[in-house]
Amino acid sequence: MFIILLVLETLMSYVSACLVSVGIKDIHSPMDCESAANWLATNSSDYQDPNWVREYTVPCPRCKLRIIENQDCSLKMKCLPPCSYDFCWRCRGEWTEHGGETGLDLYTCTHDEYEETVFGNMAEAAADRYRDCHEKWMSNESLMQKAKAKLQQLHTDVIPGLSNNQLATVQQLEFIAEAWSQIMECRRVLKWSYAYEYYLREDEVEKLAFLKLKQDNAEIPLQKLYNYAEDQLNTLLDSDGPSENFNKFRSDLTDSTSITRNHYELLVRDLEDGLSNVVPASTSQRAHNEDDASGSSCIHDD
Numbered sequence: 343m344f345i346i347l348l349v350l351e352t353l354m355s356y357v358s359a360c361l362v363s364v365g366i367k368d369i370h371s372p373m374d375c376e377s378a379a380n381w382l383a384t385n386s387s388d389y390q391d392p393n394w395v396r397e398y399t400v401p402c403p404r405c406k407l408r409i410i411e412n413q414d415c416s417l418k419m420k421c422l423p424p425c426s427y428d429f430c431w432r433c434r435g436e437w438t439e440h441g442g443e444t445g446l447d448l449y450t451c452t453h454d455e456y457e458e459t460v461f462g463n464m465a466e467a468a469a470d471r472y473r474d475c476h477e478k479w480m481s482n483e484s485l486m487q488k489a490k491a492k493l494q495q496l497h498t499d500v501i502p503g504l505s506n507n508q509l510a511t512v513q514q515l516e517f518i519a520e521a522w523s524q525i526m527e528c529r530r531v532l533k534w535s536y537a538y539e540y541y542l543r544e545d546e547v548e549k550l551a552f553l554k555l556k557q558d559n560a561e562i563p564l565q566k567l568y569n570y571a572e573d574q575l576n577t578l579l580d581s582d583g584p585s586e587n588f589n590k591f592r593s594d595l596t597d598s599t600s601i602t603r604n605h606y607e608l609l610v611r612d613l614e615d616g617l618s619n620v621v622p623a624s625t626s627q628r629a630h631n632e633d634d635a636s637g638s639s640c641i642h643d644d
């Protein structure tokens with residue numbers, strides 16, 4: 343008991359420390375605190391405007407994520423983790439080639455200024471990429487809010503009503519609320535998966551493809567769960583008296599909730615783990631040559 347309390351306390355202090363420092367309303371797993379805070383601080387109309395992106399941000403030379411200009415006009419830029427690359431705003435060179443050793447300060451660069459010519463439409467691509475992630479983030483956020491409203495409504499009228507009509511106690515109907523909590527959690531995870539997608543390194547093509555596959559697959563158990571929790575529930579609500587389908591409804595919905603929970607817990611774990619089970623094509627090509635394995639898959643999903 344003591345240990346459980348201790349763990350809980352640590353967990354709570356971690357969560358609240360994060361909430362305090364970045365002002366986030368909901369828990370942001372699978373995103374780390376810093377990237378989540380960064381995502382929430384982006385001005386979405388600015389980031390969707392290629393002209394703004396071109397003028398006020400610069401792509402990290404290593405991972406291509408657009409980093410916003412320093413307020414104090416110093417030249418030293420730092421990419422977000424996990425990249426965390428230090429580079430010069432003016433010449434886009436690695437910062438260590440400027441820094442202390444050569445005696446230059448944060449405002450001086452003696453290299454040639456970088457000219458964005460070859461990648462002229464990079465800002466446009468970055469704005470598109472942001473828009474796409476932001477739209478899906480928003481739509482899943484709104485579905486999460488709907489599930490939240492539904493959960494409240496369940497407790498105030500749906501469950502008491504069903505309790506009357508199916509002759510079950512309110513406690514016996516708690517599985518319906520659990521299903522809707524799970525739907526809410528799924529939308530929350532999907533929502534953050536789009537912020538996660540935005541911060542993936544653009545050269546990590548395999549991870550990006552794998553994430554998209556994961557996002558699509560995650561819709562499958564969720565749609566099934568939704569079908570039970572909404573459509574089947576409504577059918578029961580419409581019936582006049584105790585329905586012979588009630589027991590089947592209960593076991594279908596309970597199973598579906600637990601399958602969905604497992605699916606999403608795995609998804610969160612994979613993402614928190616940085617999708618480390620995805621092997622880049624070059625590495626898998628080598629492995630392919632060595633053991634002459636068949637198939638061209640570079641994704642190891644288990």
Ligand SMILES: *[C@@H]1O[C@H](CO)[C@@H](O)[C@H](O)[C@H]1NC(C)=O
Nearest residue numbers: 384385386387388389391394
């Ligand atoms: C976001 O940017 C737009 C256009 O630059 C600006 O009008 C708006 O006030 C900004 N919003 C916030 C919340 O800063």
Ligand SMILES: *[C@@H]1O[C@H](CO)[C@@H](O)[C@H](O)[C@H]1NC(C)=O
Nearest residue numbers: 478481482485532557558561
């Ligand atoms: C929410 O996330 C899903 C799954 O990743 C995505 O396909 C969808 O476009 C997003 N928005 C809505 C409204 O479902």
